Amino acid sequence: MSEPARSGSTSALVIGLALLTLVAAAASLIIGRDGGGPTFGFGGPALAETIVREIRLPRTLLALLVGGTLGLCGAALQGLLRNPLAEPGLLGASSGAAFGAVLVFYFGFAGASSLLLPAGAVGGSLLALAALYALAGRRGDFLTIVLAGIAINALAAALTSLALNFAPSPYAALEILFWMLGSLADRSLAHVYLAVPLMVPGWLLVAAAARGLDALTLGEDTAFSLGFDPKRTQALVIGGTALAVGGAVAVTGVVGFVGLVVPHLLRRSVGQHPSRLLLPSFLGGALLTTLADVAIRLLPPGPELKLGVVTALLGAPFFLHLVMRNPERAA
Amino acid sequence: MTLAAVNVEVSYEARPAVRATTLALLPGELIALVGPNGAGKSTLLRALAGLVGYRGTVTWQGAALAQLDGRTRARTVAYLPQDPPVHWPLAARELVALGRLPHRAYGANENSVDAAAVTAAMRETDTLEFAGRSVSRLSVGERARVLLARALAVEAPVLLADEPIAMLDPYHQLDVLDTLRAYAAGREAGSKRLVVVVLHDLGLAARFCDRVLLMDGGAIVGDGPPDEALGAEAIRAHYRVEPFIARHEGEPLIVPWRSINGRRD
Numbered sequence: 001m002s003e004p005a006r007s008g009s010t011s012a013l014v015i016g017l018a019l020l021t022l023v024a025a026a027a028s029l030i031i032g033r034d035g036g037g038p039t040f041g042f043g044g045p046a047l048a049e050t051i052v053r054e055i056r057l058p059r060t061l062l063a064l065l066v067g068g069t070l071g072l073c074g075a076a077l078q079g080l081l082r083n084p085l086a087e088p089g090l091l092g093a094s095s096g097a098a099f100g101a102v103l104v105f106y107f108g109f110a111g112a113s114s115l116l117l118p119a120g121a122v123g124g125s126l127l128a129l130a131a132l133y134a135l136a137g138r139r140g141d142f143l144t145i146v147l148a149g150i151a152i153n154a155l156a157a158a159l160t161s162l163a164l165n166f167a168p169s170p171y172a173a174l175e176i177l178f179w180m181l182g183s184l185a186d187r188s189l190a191h192v193y194l195a196v197p198l199m200v201p202g203w204l205l206v207a208a209a210a211r212g213l214d215a216l217t218l219g220e221d222t223a224f225s226l227g228f229d230p231k232r233t234q235a236l237v238i239g240g241t242a243l244a245v246g247g248a249v250a251v252t253g254v255v256g257f258v259g260l261v262v263p264h265l266l267r268r269s270v271g272q273h274p275s276r277l278l279l280p281s282f283l284g285g286a287l288l289t290t291l292a293d294v295a296i297r298l299l300p301p302g303p304e305l306k307l308g309v310v311t312a313l314l315g316a317p318f319f320l321h322l323v324m325r326n327p328e329r330a331a
Numbered sequence: 332m333t334l335a336a337v338n339v340e341v342s343y344e345a346r347p348a349v350r351a352t353t354l355a356l357l358p359g360e361l362i363a364l365v366g367p368n369g370a371g372k373s374t375l376l377r378a379l380a381g382l383v384g385y386r387g388t389v390t391w392q393g394a395a396l397a398q399l400d401g402r403t404r405a406r407t408v409a410y411l412p413q414d415p416p417v418h419w420p421l422a423a424r425e426l427v428a429l430g431r432l433p434h435r436a437y438g439a440n441e442n443s444v445d446a447a448a449v450t451a452a453m454r455e456t457d458t459l460e461f462a463g464r465s466v467s468r469l470s471v472g473e474r475a476r477v478l479l480a481r482a483l484a485v486e487a488p489v490l491l492a493d494e495p496i497a498m499l500d501p502y503h504q505l506d507v508l509d510t511l512r513a514y515a516a517g518r519e520a521g522s523k524r525l526v527v528v529v530l531h532d533l534g535l536a537a538r539f540c541d542r543v544l545l546m547d548g549g550a551i552v553g554d555g556p557p558d559e560a561l562g563a564e565a566i567r568a569h570y571r572v573e574p575f576i577a578r579h580e581g582e583p584l585i586v587p588w589r590s591i592n593g594r595r596d
Contacts, residue, residue: 211432217421218429226430272465
């Protein structure tokens with residue numbers, strides 16, 4: 001494995017990632033769809049300003065916020081469950097949120113108010129969390145939580161399929177499907193304002209668990225004897241993830257695998273420390289998601305690829321690779 | 332400065348694991364907790380560490396441990412489980428430094444006191460040479476010593492260690508018991524500590540420990556200096572072995588010689 005990383009090299013990593021993220025964000029503001037490019041070609045500076053402010057700025061901010069959330073929560077969940085295959089989707093938070101959104105679609109409210117859809121997603125994610133707590137919160141051991149997460153995921157997927165099955169019209173079904181693919185296109189600052197009040201408290205809760213995650217490296221008994229009750233660490237990480245990921249899914253749909261890939265790529269460069277992985281994973285998630293969203297815009301004209309499709313296409317083989325290479329870890 | 336257990340009882344699903352136990356343990360002593368498999372040694376240790384629910388009270392300097400906040404309790408009682416997991420392949424030194432978590436504020440980096448404690452703990456466990464190596468690349472015995480160093484690095488006045496020498500070669504078994512005895516005596520004058528260690532090697536328990544607690548069937552059935560607690564009669568009655576007991580270089584030598592057939596009542 002890697003040499004021990006001292007805090008010095010962790011700060012270097014954080015600064016490097018932060019600079020790269022800034023560059024990617026700038027590129028995201030400049031690069032447009034359909035050959036928009038930095039000069040816009042027509043319409044003059046007033047239109048250019050409008051495009052940047054109304055279209056690209058929300059999109060860029062959301063890529064940063066959602067990507068950061070997924071990276072951070074992925075790293076925290078991996079630390080909590082002590083398994084590099086953990087991911088926000090594992091908890092059922094993502095699929096629960098997706099189901100909540102689908103319900104809103106199903107009843108045809110999505111057109112009524114742009115706020116209703118996110119509200120449904122947050123509700124679904126909180127519902128999934130409540131179910132998780134009811135099933136596994138008392139028992140408190142981590143295997144139970146993983147199994148409960150799988151069960152909730154399956155239930156949410158089944159209910160979503162049910163809603164699709166009974167979709168009032170083909171258009172509604174199509175709308176539901178497109179939502180579930182995950183995208184940053186056509187979002188406004190209103191979406192940013194909706195997501196931030198959910199994400200920031202979520203981040204803070206997760207960050208408060210940092211030292212508890214380090215202590216869990218040596219198992220639950222040692223963590224407790226070091227003064228970090230595993231139940232508290234668990235509540236912080238799960239509660240924070242539900243809030244932040246619920247907010248993220250609310251505005252972008254399901255964007256998978258960022259929370260899996262990013263912590264894995266960075267783990268060795270922080271010397272395997274669960275707590276030192278959090279901030280770099282936040283930045284790495286923001287960076288990766290922004291780059292993926294820019295890449296989508298650089299593709300030839302045609303129907304725009306959905307962000308969730310891109311991350312799944314890249315992430316699923318990576319996940320498979322992890323499982324194949326690490327069979328004992330996958331258990 | 333006493334760790335006192337008063338009427339401590341632990342039950343697992345109505346089956347008593349530790350029967351009403353009252354003890355007063357004093358700093359400066361290396362105390363062996365011995366007994367046959369299933370006697371309740373680990374459960375008693377876990378109760379003292381607050382890891383299992385119990386009836387009765389456990390106090391340190393008169394304050395109930397269960398009432399302390401987590402950080403204060405962690406700085407008071409260090410606990411080393413039997414063969415604990417290591418979930419991430421940290422470098423050995425980083426793992427030992429986890430023992431300083433109860434001393435560090437959120438976000439604070441390791442200070443010179445922490446660094447000194449980590450280095451001292453690693454020196455005492457003979458693990459400095461692989462400080463930078465990943466624990467996934469250590470042998471079982473090397474890893475066990477690194478984990479012991481983690482517990483020593485807490486520098487708590489009470490250390491509870493569950494079979495810390497089970498995985499070690501003879502050299503390191505002797506070395507670790509010397510270390511624990513020195514830790515109990517205090518690195519500097521006036522810093523005496525209390526160490527309770529679960530052991531299966533009766534000979535080493537008799538040689539190295541100041542006091543032996545013999546458990547059987549969830550109760551303390553012998554308590555005193557090794558010569559008293561580990562007499563031939565007690566070993567026969569509770570371990571069902573015929574011991575060979577002698578002295579070598581003025582120290583007791585106990586070897587379990589032959590199992591005594593016949594079922595226990």
